[in-house]
Amino acid sequence: MKIRITAPESIHATIQLPSSKSISNRVLIMNALANSNHQPENLSDCDDTQVMIRALQAQPDETIDIMAAGTAMRFLTAYFSVTPGTHTITGTERMKQRPIGILVDALRELGADIEYVENEGFPPLRITGKTLSGSHITLPGNVSSQYISALLMIGPKLENGLNITLTGTIISLPYINMTLQLMADFGAKAAWVNDHELRVEPQPYRPIPYYIESDWTAASYWLQITALSKDAEVTLPGLFKKSYQGDSKMAEYFCLLGATPLHKDNNVTLVKPIYEGISMATHINYDFTNQPDLAQTFVVTCALMGIPFRFTGLQSLKIKETDRIVALIKEMRKLGFVIKDSENSILSWEGERCTREEGAIDTYEDHRMAMAFAPASLKISDLFINNPQVVSKSYPRYWENLQTAGFIIKEE
Numbered sequence: 001m002k003i004r005i006t007a008p009e010s011i012h013a014t015i016q017l018p019s020s021k022s023i024s025n026r027v028l029i030m031n032a033l034a035n036s037n038h039q040p041e042n043l044s045d046c047d048d049t050q051v052m053i054r055a056l057q058a059q060p061d062e063t064i065d066i067m068a069a070g071t072a073m074r075f076l077t078a079y080f081s082v083t084p085g086t087h088t089i090t091g092t093e094r095m096k097q098r099p100i101g102i103l104v105d106a107l108r109e110l111g112a113d114i115e116y117v118e119n120e121g122f123p124p125l126r127i128t129g130k131t132l133s134g135s136h137i138t139l140p141g142n143v144s145s146q147y148i149s150a151l152l153m154i155g156p157k158l159e160n161g162l163n164i165t166l167t168g169t170i171i172s173l174p175y176i177n178m179t180l181q182l183m184a185d186f187g188a189k190a191a192w193v194n195d196h197e198l199r200v201e202p203q204p205y206r207p208i209p210y211y212i213e214s215d216w217t218a219a220s221y222w223l224q225i226t227a228l229s230k231d232a233e234v235t236l237p238g239l240f241k242k243s244y245q246g247d248s249k250m251a252e253y254f255c256l257l258g259a260t261p262l263h264k265d266n267n268v269t270l271v272k273p274i275y276e277g278i279s280m281a282t283h284i285n286y287d288f289t290n291q292p293d294l295a296q297t298f299v300v301t302c303a304l305m306g307i308p309f310r311f312t313g314l315q316s317l318k319i320k321e322t323d324r325i326v327a328l329i330k331e332m333r334k335l336g337f338v339i340k341d342s343e344n345s346i347l348s349w350e351g352e353r354c355t356r357e358e359g360a361i362d363t364y365e366d367h368r369m370a371m372a373f374a375p376a377s378l379k380i381s382d383l384f385i386n387n388p389q390v391v392s393k394s395y396p397r398y399w400e401n402l403q404t405a406g407f408i409i410k411e412e
Contacts, residue, residue: 001386001387001388001389001411002360002384002385002386002387002388002411002412003384003385003388003399003409003410003411003412004382004383004384004409004410004412005374005377005383005384005385005402005407005408005409006377006381006407006408006409006410007375007377007378007406007407008405008406008407008408009230009231010229010230010231010232010406011225011226011229011231011232011233011234011405011406012232012233012234013233013234013235013404013405013406014234014235014236014237015222015234015235015236015401015404015405016214016237016238016397016401017214017215017218017219017222017236017237017238017239017395017401018044018045018046018214018215018218018394018395018396018397019042019043019044019045019212019213019214019215019238020044020212020213020214020215020216020217020245021044021046021048021049021071021215021217021394022071022175022178022215022217022245023178023182023212023213023244023245024040024043024044024046024049024052024212025044025048025049025052025071025072025075026075026149026153026178026179026182027040027043027182027210027212028040028043028049028052028053028056029052029056029075029079029153030153030182030183030186030188030205031186031207031210032056032079033079033082033153033154033156033157033205034186034187034204034205034206034207034208035207036207036208037207038207038208038209038210040209040210040211040212041209041210041211041212042211042212042213042238043212044212044215044394045396045397046392046393046394046395046396047067047068047069047392047393047394047396048069048071048072048393048394051066051067051069051072052066052069052071052072052075052076055072055076055089056079058087059085060084060085060086060087061085061086061087062087062088063088063089063090063124064076064087064088064089064090065090065091066089066090066091066095067091067092067095068091068092068094068095068321068365068393069091069095069393070095070098070146070320070321071146073089073091073095073098073100073123074100074103074144074146074147074149074150075146075149075150075153076089077089077100077103077104077107077114077125077127077150078103078107078150078151078153078154079150079153079154080127080129081107081110081112081113081114081127081129081130081132081154082112082129082130082131082132082154082157082158083129084129084130085128085129086126086127086128086129087126087127087129088117088124088125088126088127089123089124089125089127090117090123090124091123091124092365094321094322094365095123096118096119096122096123096124097122098122098123099121099122100121100122100123100125101120101121101122102139102140102143102147103147103150103151104116104121104125106137106139106147106151107132107151109134109137110132110133110134110135110137110158110162111130111131111132111133111134112127112130112132113127113128113129113130114126114127114128115127131159132154132157132158132159133158133159133160134158135158135159135160135161135162135163136162136163136164136165137151137162137163137164137165138164138165138166138167139164139165139166139167140166140167140168141166141167141168141169141170141171141196142168142169142170142171142315143171144172144316145171145172145173145175145176146175148164148166148176148179148198149175149176149178149179151164152164152176152179152180152183152190152198152200153179153183155188155190155200155201155202156183156188156189156190156200156201156202156203156204156205157202157204158200158202159202160202161199161200161201161202161203162198162199162200163193163197163198163199163200164197164198164200165196165197166196166197166198167196169289170196171289171290171292171313171315171316172246172289172290172292172316173246173289173290174245174246174247174249174290174291175246176198177244177246178244178245178246180192180198181244182244183200183205185208185210186205186206186208186210187203187204187205187206187208188200188201188203188204188205189201189203213238213239213240213243213244213245213266214236214237214238214239215245215394215395216239216243216245216247216248216250216251217245217247217293217294217394218394218395218398219236219239219247219251219268220247220250220254220294220297221297221371221372221374221375221395221398222234222236222270223250223251223254223257223259223261223270223297224254224259224297224300224301224372224375225375225378225405226254226258226259226270226271226272227254227257227258227259227272227301227305228301228304228305228375228376228378228379229272229378230272230273231272231273232259232270232271232272233269233270233271233272234269234270234405235267235268235269235270236267236268236269236270237266237267238266238267239266239267239268240266241263241266246290246291247291247293247294249290249291250291250294251268253286256279256280256281256284257280257281257301257302257305257307258272258273258280258305259271259272260272280307281307282307282308283307283308283309284298284302284307284308284309284310284311285309285310285311285312286298286309286310286311286312287311287312287313288311288312288313288314289312289313290313292313292314292316292317292320293368295311295314295317295324295328295347296324296328296368296369296372296373297368297371297372298311299311299328299332299339299347299349299372300332300335300372300373300375300376301375302349303332303335303337303339303349304335304376304378304379304380306351308348308349308350308351309347309348309349310346310347310348311346311347311348312345312346313345314345314346314347315344315345318344320366320368321364321365321366321367321368321393322364322365322366322369324366324368324369325341325344325347327362327364327366327369328347328369329341329347330362331361331362331369331373333354333356333357334356334357334358334359334360334361335356335373335376335380336353336354336355336356337349337352337353337354338352338353338354340352359384360384360385360386361373361376361383361384361385361386362386362387363385363386363387363388363390365387365390366390367390367391367392367393367394367395368394369390370385370387370388370390370391370398371391371395371398373385374398374402374407377407384412
């Protein structure tokens, strides 16, 4: 399937974003570990969260297909390690290529019973839940924060609690802190002991009602659209100014690209043109260690606005739904831009252009490739995107919301 996207001259719309996938998935795990009778409110309708809901309802000895949901694979691996019964977790062919050995090794060190069904170090996994008596593990700080969050969330269920020591540079710190904040909401006692050590007490979760805010990562695509527009006013309900989501911090950074976020109650309105007194960036250097999911959005936006950049801290992009560094470099050539990479963790652009390569934007089974490139239609005519349905992983109504804002989307 391929679609053609045509952008409007101006944008004035109110967009109901999906609720936060990151919060939804964590709250579902904690809610289940609390043996709660409450269903969290405003759960995300994205594929990842729906997969998580189904998995948590699975019976022992049932094979659970989490499809392309990497978060679900990691969180459920830990969850089923402390939950009675034997469960097998599998996924797409790409999921079977995504390494999970670091998490499995850590869980085994705590006493977990986990077997690799096919290839060592990769899904599918067969997990038999039991009481875990181990209480201390050491991990590199630059591993996926989802491994760390998965371990933290089962900490209250361990006989002696859990100490996690993180060595070296710690990446995606806001996601770890989000997990700690949500755990506290559910009555757990978990905190940083120092800059590199976390402690979770063996204090059970308590069941509580919980309302989930809208997704700031989804909001980033509307910040991008506003920045690339000549005239825009987009209202996004349900975004908390004091948010647990690390990606909320990037709203202010979009001011440098011309998108001004205005907060009122739990709504945000994005406006363009630029307010007087706000100056546009002429070159951007940024470390995406703590916001890796926004890297694609910023690469596309900055290049289209002619703003040179150097983005670091991108090492986790290599093990996402696709190798996002390789995919970005290839697809940006279709827009006429030559992006350079170095050290498998840095992307830069100093203004080098090329003749636009032919073909629709490929999405590589990666929802964020589709959503980061679609707003390019504001600057590039005849923009085509292959396999647009991948957005269902995190933002199922993305194309519908674009149409609400005046974009014309036609299947080719």
